[in-house]
Amino acid sequence: DQQVKQNSPSLSVQEGRISILNCDYTNSMFDYFLWYKKYPAEGPTFLISISSIKDKNEDGRFTVFLNKSAKHLSLHIVPSQPGDSAVYFCAASWGSARQLTFGSGTQLTVLP
Amino acid sequence: EPEVTQTPSHQVTQMGQEVILRCVPISNHLYFYWYRQILGQKVEFLVSFYNNEISEKSEIFDDQFSVERPDGSNFTLKIRSTKLEDSAMYFCASMGGGRSGELFFGEGSRLTVL
Numbered sequence: 001d002q003q004v005k006q007n008s009p010s011l012s013v014q015e016g017r018i019s020i021l022n023c024d025y026t027n028s029m030f031d032y033f034l035w036y037k038k039y040p041a042e043g044p045t046f047l048i049s050i051s052s053i054k055d056k057n058e059d060g061r062f063t064v065f066l067n068k069s070a071k072h073l074s075l076h077i078v079p080s081q082p083g084d085s086a087v088y089f090c091a092a093s094w095g096s097a098r099q100l101t102f103g104s105g106t107q108l109t110v111l112p
Numbered sequence: 113e114p115e116v117t118q119t120p121s122h123q124v125t126q127m128g129q130e131v132i133l134r135c136v137p138i139s140n141h142l143y144f145y146w147y148r149q150i151l152g153q154k155v156e157f158l159v160s161f162y163n164n165e166i167s168e169k170s171e172i173f174d175d176q177f178s179v180e181r182p183d184g185s186n187f188t189l190k191i192r193s194t195k196l197e198d199s200a201m202y203f204c205a206s207m208g209g210g211r212s213g214e215l216f217f218g219e220g221s222r223l224t225v226l
Contacts, residue, residue: 032213043116043203043217044155051213089155093213097160097168099145100215104154 003027004092006103014111019077021106023090026071030092034100035064035075038087047088048075080110114138116218118204124224128193133221135187135204143207144187145215146179148172148200155203161187194225 005024013019021035031052036044050057050064050073057064063076077084087107091100117136125131137144146158159169161179178190187206191198201222205215 034214036217041201041220041222043118043205043219046214046216049214095168097162098143098207098213098215099157099160099168100147101157102147102155 002104003030004090004101004103006090006106008106009104010107010109012109012111013080015082016079019075019080019084019108019110021075021077021088021090021108023073023075023103024071025073025092027092027094027101028071029094030101032093032098033064033066033073034091034093035062036089036091036102037084038089038105044089077108080108082110082112084108085110116204116206116216118202118218118221120221121219122222122224124226125194127196127225131191131194131198131223133189133191133202133204133223135189135218136185137187137204137206138208138216139185140208141206141216142209143167144179144181145205145207146189147203147205147217149203149220150197150200158189158202191223194223196225199223199225 034049035047038044048062066073087105089105090103119134144161149155159173160167176192201220203220204218
């Protein structure tokens with residue numbers, strides 16, 4: 001039951017270029033979407049989020065876009081830096097408990 | 113900056129033994145969670161806890177699992193009789209009372225069941 005899907009297990013980008021990570025979801029009840037960054041042997045670190053009432057949220061180099069009709073969201077990182085290399089997880093939540101459903105992650109590698 | 117802390121960072125146990133994983137959530141947070149990540153797989157929800165009771169739990173969270181908030185600061189996950197397939201990273205998370213939707217995670221406890 002993959003309610004949140006990240007179809008690209010890996011992505012390589014040159015330093016200074018844009019990184020675009022994609023995520024699709026199937027559950028129409030989701031009303032909040034988040035991106036987390038994770039290094040090996042560490043916990044996920046919150047990056048940026050977006051409510052379902054918006055279609056864009058920007059924070060510095062990070063922008064999340066939400067297309068509700070397509071049930072699709074994306075994370076743009078520009079310019080990409082080598083320190084951005086990590087696994088990026090898309091997550092979604094709904095309901096009173098707000099537990100997150102995670103995608104399978106995308107390993108981003110930013111090449112110097 | 114406030115953070116979620118977890119102990120132990122790594123625990124090795126024999127199959128059938130009881131294990132308790134401990135978490136200290138961010139002090140003014142009201143919602144608490146346990147997640148796990150089996151090596152190479154996605155982060156999976158186990159249980160959420162609010163107002164001293166379980167609010168949601170997944171199919172993974174069977175009778176072998178229990179959670180407790182024994183005092184005002186700790187939040188524990190107990191596995192009564194560990195199985196080989198319980199080997200995973202276990203992450204504790206907490207969220208503020210405003211229910212912003214942003215969960216803050218600890219560094220994780222690696223459990224190895226032999």
